[in-house]
Amino acid sequence: MISVQTWSDAQLLWDFQQMRHDPQPCSVGIGLGSHDLGVADATVNLYQRGMFPLILFTGATSRTTRDRMPRGEAEHYRERALELGVPASAILVEPRARNTGENINFARELLAERSVEVSSVLLVSKPYEERRAYATARRLWPGVAIVSASAPMTLSEYVDSMKDPRLVLDMLVGAQQRLLVYPEQGFMIRQEVPDSVAAAYERLCAEGFTSRLVSAN
Structure with a gap:
């Protein structure tokens, strides 16, 4: 669940x-x-x-x-x-x-x-x-x-279309991590991340939605 x-x-x-x-x-x-x-x-x-x-x-x-x-x-x-x-x-x-x-x-x-x-x-x-x-x-x-x-969809609609909630959450966490680590590696521009989003990302990582994370090194 x-x-x-x-x-x-x-x-x-x-x-x-x-x-x-x-x-x-x-x-x-x-x-x-x-x-x-x-x-x-x-x-x-x-x-x-x-x-x-x-x-x-x-x-x-x-x-x-x-x-x-x-x-x-x-x-x-x-x-x-x-x-x-x-x-x-x-x-x-x-x-x-x-x-x-x-x-x-x-x-x-x-x-x-x-x-x-x-x-x-x-x-x-x-x-x-x-x-x-x-x-x-x-x-x-x-x-x-x-x-x-992108396609105009809600999170719920997207999860229903993919039929794999965990995959979607793992992908969300992976996309967020890249916003944090890739600017340091020169792959993208840096953007300010609100504290609420950063905290949500950390909680999702702690919950184990980490299969799409990349090495930060």
Whole structure:
């Protein structure tokens, strides 16, 4: 059983990760690969609303996607976008990235190779990784305006869609930890973390939601 306090702490992390940017037209929409095919759906929705003329999906596979997305996260995203009516000519696929930093760097390289001029990016991620994606892009892609977006879902709705509450809480804790340790390693910009969020993170770690933590060294 997951306690009421644990759900309350998870909600604090969920709310903090959401940037609440208003989507606006950008040069390109970049869908960050993951286990969540909903990222592809959210990217397509923004494309169909006229937020960008070009989609770039980026992502290889990870321990959570190698079985469900054997052809690679970006490729499965592309297939989903085609099913939803996006023309193939409007989709680029970057199939090598295995973390958020590589998502950004490899996407940037591919766009340069294709001579796509980029002044702004609408970055689409899982709902609980908006802030992490934003902070990473700000560090690795200076001079480009970054707008962060995700599927508009509550924590409860997301847990129901994933059908694995513990996985979602572990991922939330992992995303929060990266906001704390990655700025020191030069992977993202530093952002102020409210005391209430920091305390919630510590309690969730103490409860054992730690399978997605990385070494802080």
